[in-house]
Amino acid sequence: MSAVVAPMPLSDAQVQAKSQRSTHLxxxxxxxxxxxxSKGGPLPREYSVLNRAIRHLGDAVRVGAIRPDDLDTYIEEVTRTYLPGTMQAEAMESKYGYSGDFEIIDHIYTRRTHTDPNLRHWDLFFHAQAAPVAVRNRKAYFQQLMEEHRQAHGSRVLDVLNVACGPCRDLREFFLEQPEAAVAVDCVDMDARAIEYGSRLCAPWLDRIHFHHQNILKHSPARPxxxxxxxxLFDYVSDRLFTHLIRVxxxxxxxxxxxxxxxxSDYNPSRDYMEIFGRWKLRHRSRETLLALAAQAGADLHQTEVRWEAEGVNFFLHIRR
Ligand SMILES: C[S@@+](CC[C@H](N)C(=O)[O-])C[C@H]1O[C@@H](n2cnc3c(N)ncnc32)[C@H](O)[C@@H]1O
Structure with missing residues (x-):
């Protein structure tokens, strides 16, 4: 058995050199x-230059050349000073105490942009990132999924549970397309403001939607x-909680x-942008990990598959019973 060797502590000179390198980068x-x-934000033809520089920042953090705290302080300062009110500022601010709240998700769905033309270019840059594109794609994925299930069901009422429903923009768009759909949807979210927001967006269809202000970990589904x-939701939770929730x-x-x-998914080209500029940290998982977690949760792997939206950034684990 090889002994674990503790790293040598850095000398004062080494610490100083490291700090200078971090500041320089x-x-x-x-x-x-x-x-x-100074030019009023990046134009689409310049996105690749800025994205490359952001990935280099990420690499520098990973190899220890930039101190994460230095970078975080710098990004916060620059965002507050030059980019107030942009999507980037909104992500960084975490108004409701966590990244990915119902409001920012809805601003991604609706492609909210600043009214100031100089700041607007920064929002367009944000919305063009692979992750926001994938989030918008998942709204379309949900609608397609609902439609497939509905058609397979014929005239029978389709019972749906929407866990961590957030703004319910996806549900609203489903109903706008299918106003007469025979569905009964239970929406659960632990944020009362999300419930309120979703209820307003889906007001015309409350005969078929019921909202439950509850933590899914404490919620007992009333019907199958x-x-x-x-x-x-799942990209915020540990593997242990993931399997627990799947079981439930x-x-x-x-x-x-x-x-x-x-x-x-483990393929997210905008991960550095999200993490560095938005403090938006998720648990990215590979197809193999998702299948392994499903198996641990008791899923039959013959009835389980992983699909994805067009960007390949959002995976969808399907488990049939
Ligand atoms: C990123 S949003 C996703 C919203 C929506 N599903 C969508 O894709 O548009 C996450 C939502 O999960 C909710 N949430 C987080 N943890 C939860 C929990 N344990 N139980 C219920 N809701 C939860 C948050 O309040 C938030 O509205």
Whole structure:
């Protein structure tokens, strides 16, 4: 057995050199960023330059050349000073105490942009990132999934559980397309403001939607469902909680029904942008990990598959019962 060797502590000179290198790399990035700021934000043809520089920042953090705290302080400062009110500022601010709240998700769905033309270019840059594109794609994925289940059901009422429903923009758009759909949807969210927001967006269809202000970990589903859907929740939880939740949700599905949960994939080209500029940290999972977790939760792997939206950034774990 090999002995674990503790790393040698750095000398004062080494600590100072490291700190100087970190400051230097951040300054280099700052020069580039200020070029863009002075021009009123990046244009689409310049996105690749800025994205490459952001990935270099990420690499520098990973190899220890930039201290994460230095970078975080710098990004916060620059965002507050030059980019107030942008999507980036909104992500960083975490107004409701966590990244990915119902409001920012809805601003991604609706492509909210600043009214100031100089700041607007920064929002367009944000919305063009792979992750926001994938989030918008998952809204379309949900609608398609609902439609597939509805058609398979014929005239029978389709029972749906929407876990961590957030703004319910996806549900609203489903109903706008299918106003007469024979569905009964239970929406669960632990944020009362999300429930309020979703109820307003879906006001015309409250005869078929019931909202439950509850933590899914404490919620006991009152009836069995044909489809259990959850996006934007599982990529925040540990593997242990992931399997626990899958087990709980599988019990809520009728035989022949399915649980479908979204999770950011291990391919996310905008991960550094999200983490560095938005403090938005998710648990990215590979296809293999998702299948392994499903198996641990008791899913039959012959009835389980992983699909994805067009960007390949959002995976969807489908488990049939
Ligand atoms: C990223 S949003 C996703 C919203 C929506 N599913 C979508 O894809 O548009 C995450 C939502 O999960 C909710 N949430 C987080 N943890 C939860 C829990 N344990 N139980 C219920 N809701 C939860 C948050 O309040 C938030 O509204």
């Amino acid at each position: 951040i300054r280099q990035f700052d020069d580039l960023l200020h070029d863009f700021i 469902y044909d489809l259990v859907w959850s996006a934007g 949700l599988l019990q809520a599905v009728k035989p022949g029904g399915e649980v479908v949960v979204g999770n950011f």
